Amino acid sequence: MDQGLAGKRVVVTGGTRGIGRATVLAFARCGAHVVACHRTESQHADSLARELAELGGQNRVVRTDVTSVAGARRLGDAVGAELGQLDVLVNNVGVDGAVPFAEISQTEWHRLIDHNVTAAHLVTQAVLGLLVDGASVVNIGSSVALRGRVNGVHYTASKAALIGFTRGLCKELGPRGIRVNTVAPGLTETEPGAGLPPQAVERIVGMTALGRICRPEDVAGAVLFLAGDTSRYVSGTTLNVDGGV
Template identity: 65%
Template sequence: MTGGTKGIGRATVLAFARAGATVVTCYHTDAEAAAELTRELKEIGDQHQVVQADVTSAEDAAGLVETATGALGGLDVLVNNVGVDGMAPLGKLDTAEWQRVMDSNVTATYLVTQAALPALADGGSVISIGSSVASRGRPNAVHYTTAKAALIGFTRALCKEAGPRGIRVNLVSPGVTETEPGAGLPPHVLERLAAMTALGRIGQPEEVAASVLFLAGDAAKYVTGANITVDGGI
């Protein structure tokens, strides 16, 4: 799994580990968060690994897959979670910011999946984390919305390529999720966003992780090419 040390990624890593899976995940720069996750995983079992990688780099993406296959003896599930947000009106959106968001949200998914697919067991599962903003749109976030929309196309196309091997390819698209206390947003903004949802509250990372775990398991063995929205009806 990529991007497993914070928020939705961390919740997903822990959900898989608690369900009995052996997990290899990565972080980019936050060694403190990685160390904390490592401590939590050791309480579940000693077999899990948290390694450093910049998966927007082809070399690091391949290295991460090599580390995971070496540790696990193969791959059953790949979860693409790395991504960054961005805010800028189109008129002020420069190419560097566009590229940063595209590289993290789209290119990283392409690089890791391409490297992992040969090692993925027949009947395995690829799950990427998108965003419900892909179908709603968000002002001042054309680049982020476009990147997350690209993952829908990636999922739909790859499920047809991987289908003959029984590999399922799906997408989970969260809405506003409280990945950190207050989700990093001012209270009045959180209140406004919560009021926009059908359920009247912000989502929790564990609720997104539950959908990822479902897609990885046998209960979803005839689900592929799907985009499961987990956004409280925003």
């Protein structure tokens, strides 16, 4: 079934690598117009800009730090100038951290909270006036939020907070027909073996019903579903994309 994404105006934060990049390209291939943002100059940003140019459409890659108020507003201004209004917002920016609870510093705690929760808050506020009635907001969380993880209390807490953010925001924006949902991936292979030792990968695969690690394209598919017409009565939900852990 056609998801009705052609011509949609989309912004994806953290859009140059991994899940974000797969999501940006998936929307562009559907005929959407996409603004992707990134924080630092890199070959990933340059290559994404080239790929988007080859696909055609009204696409742009913007450099800004969305963990700050000024950076989020800069993104909002760029989206307004490029797209005018907005049909889909994907809050994808996020970082991981593996530190025993007793050793989590204030700096490390705030690094995860700022990237995994505050950025979604700031960007959503910055583009709120651009969202059309019936728009879709999709937050990228983690299935860890529902299970917890050793050496990841701050990561788990930040992703759990994103679920609460989703539940509260869907109530406020619902009267405008705007849907707000979270996609919660399992361990995702953004690099070979997800950057883990082989024995760790083997253990995780053994826990997964589908017998493999999540790929960025798996998550992008779920995002497109929540952004599209076939999920028009889905709001406030957390969609696990973890292969059945």
